[in-house]
Every structure is written in C-alpha cells, then in structure tokens.
Amino acid sequence: MSQVIRAEGLRKRFGETRALDGVDLAVEEGTVLGVLGPNGAGKTTAVRVLATLAKPDEGRAEICGYDVMRDATRVRALIGLTGQYASLDEELTGRENLVMIGRLLDLPRAEARARAAGLLERFRLSDAAGRAVKTYSGGMRRRLDIAASMINRPRVVFLDEPTTGLDPRARGEVWDTVREMALDGATVLLTTQYLEEADALADRIAVFDHGRVIEDGTPAELKARAGRQTLVVRAAEVFRTEQLAAIVAELTGERPEVRLDAGLVTAPVTDPGVLRAVVQRLDEAGLVAAEVALRLPSLDEVFLSLTGHAADAAGSAAEEQLEGSVR
Numbered sequence: 001m002s003q004v005i006r007a008e009g010l011r012k013r014f015g016e017t018r019a020l021d022g023v024d025l026a027v028e029e030g031t032v033l034g035v036l037g038p039n040g041a042g043k044t045t046a047v048r049v050l051a052t053l054a055k056p057d058e059g060r061a062e063i064c065g066y067d068v069m070r071d072a073t074r075v076r077a078l079i080g081l082t083g084q085y086a087s088l089d090e091e092l093t094g095r096e097n098l099v100m101i102g103r104l105l106d107l108p109r110a111e112a113r114a115r116a117a118g119l120l121e122r123f124r125l126s127d128a129a130g131r132a133v134k135t136y137s138g139g140m141r142r143r144l145d146i147a148a149s150m151i152n153r154p155r156v157v158f159l160d161e162p163t164t165g166l167d168p169r170a171r172g173e174v175w176d177t178v179r180e181m182a183l184d185g186a187t188v189l190l191t192t193q194y195l196e197e198a199d200a201l202a203d204r205i206a207v208f209d210h211g212r213v214i215e216d217g218t219p220a221e222l223k224a225r226a227g228r229q230t231l232v233v234r235a236a237e238v239f240r241t242e243q244l245a246a247i248v249a250e251l252t253g254e255r256p257e258v259r260l261d262a263g264l265v266t267a268p269v270t271d272p273g274v275l276r277a278v279v280q281r282l283d284e285a286g287l288v289a290a291e292v293a294l295r296l297p298s299l300d301e302v303f304l305s306l307t308g309h310a311a312d313a314a315g316s317a318a319e320e321q322l323e324g325s326v327r
Helices: 043-050 072-078 094-104 109-122 138-149 168-183 195-201 219-225 238-252 274-285 299-307 317-325
Strands: 003-014 017-028 032-036 058-063 079-082 156-160 187-192 204-209 212-217 229-235 257-259 264-269 289-295
Touching (some): 003 043, 003 187, 017 043, 017 187, 017 212, 032 195, 043 156, 138 156, 187 195, 195 299, 204 219, 212 219, 229 238, 238 264, 238 274, 274 289
Antiparallel strands (some): 003 017, 003 058, 229 264
C-alpha cells in the first residue's frame, strides 16, 4: 500500500512552548491511524499542519504526494476535516448545510444536492434531513459534521477528537461512521483521548506526548511491548477467594489485587506458563475457578508505562492554552 500521509521532523513553537518537537508520521492508504495523547500533547497542532491550516517552523509533510506548504490548494481538494466542535449552521436543515458546503466548494447546484442526499442516507440522517440542526442530538450533529467533511469525496479525512462530550450511544454511532469511511477506502487520521476508541477503530496508533511521537504500532504491538500480561482468576465459590489469592501470590511472586465480593483475583505476570501452573494448583486444592485467563495489557496500561501518567491527564497550563489557540 502507498503512504498517503507523510510527515518528517515537524516542529512548531508558540512562544516558549514546543507544540511539535520533531514529529514523524506515515499513514498507508485506506487505513485508520489513531493519534493518542493528553491535552497539550500536540495532536491538534499536527492535524492543523497536515490540513494546511498552520505552517511548521521546521520539517515537511505531504498528503498524497503533495507538499502541504507548496501545494496547499491541491492538498485541500484531497482532504476533509472535522474539528472538535461542530461547524454547522444551527438554523439551517441538515440538507441545507450539506448543499451550502458543496456550493462553497464550487459544485454545481444539482451535484451538491445529489451528494448531500447520498451522504444523508449513508450516515442515516435522511429522516432528519429537513429538520433544523438545532433539533439534532449530539450524535446526529457529529455524524452530519463528518458528512460535511466528505462532500468533496476526500481521499484523506482528519477527525480531531470527534466524540469529545458525546454520551456512549452517540459515540458508538460516530464509531460506526468511521468504520464505514475506512471500508469505503478513505484514509483516516483520528485524534482521541479515549484509548478504547483507538483500540476499536485504529489499524495503527501513534502515541503523542510533549509534542513528540513516543511510540507507534498496531494496538496488539503496543500491548506486547508493554511486557507484562495480567492473570485473571475468579473463584466459583466466593468464600474461597482468599485461598485463591494466596495461590496466585505464591506462583506469580506478585501481590495480587483481590475483589472479595466478586471472587476475583488479578496479578501481573511475565511468564505465560504460569497459567498451567495455576490450573494445576487449583486442581490440587480442590478449588473450582469460574474463570482463568491471561490478558494483554490495556491501552491505558500501555500509555501509563510509556508516559508515566494516565491518557486522560491534562497537559500543563501552557500546553492547554496552546491547544486552544490553534483550534
């Protein structure tokens, strides 16, 4: 597959703050890249540079082979962008919003209407097409906003934290929309603070922190690099949980986490062979387990191991101010 997004050594400063500090990215055609990081990590700044909305101080970037600085006009014809906040006219209907954007992109009126109708159907908004956007739910607005970014049939779509502030149901609707876009062949760069979102949608993940990409790979690769797995054992007889915990502690050499009310015992492990040893010891002790499993680290655990803080931790005050200044 060809690489449709390339960035090398991107740097951007705002005063004393380094928004980007040597960012390298490569995204293959038809894939979803999840960009993770806390507020102030540089995610939005990177998107703005790639979308021709901000100039880097150093480095270069290309979209579909076109330089985002020298060939900005061509790049804009190839991309769609949905920011963190909906860019819709609340008083217009869903259909009128899409037609208006099509006309602003110099589409003939008939073609703008045809594309609007197709997108409304594709994003399951046809029934609400004649209603004012101010009557839409949060999930409907975000779907319409994403539809607006698709009016020019872009090859590359930038989604900058598209589910921020949405409830779980609305977030799921947006996830379905992103999956449909990828299935249709669009290349998607998705920034998010929600690790479960990246895990569910992204083919590859780039972890940002303090303006740099500190790790990248598939979700499975990142989890494997974090090293330890977690042993999960649940007692069928809850009153034997403490006995179960003692066995797990002995075999793993770790102090397990114990939930007496649920009969659940968990502990980090480095040797997968411990699973067989646990099963054998439980059998010897006549202790029945309702669940015995090894799981890879979660992306939350991966992020914590890479950065030393949780993924939803806020950046410094200066970084937060910076992110706000480039939106």
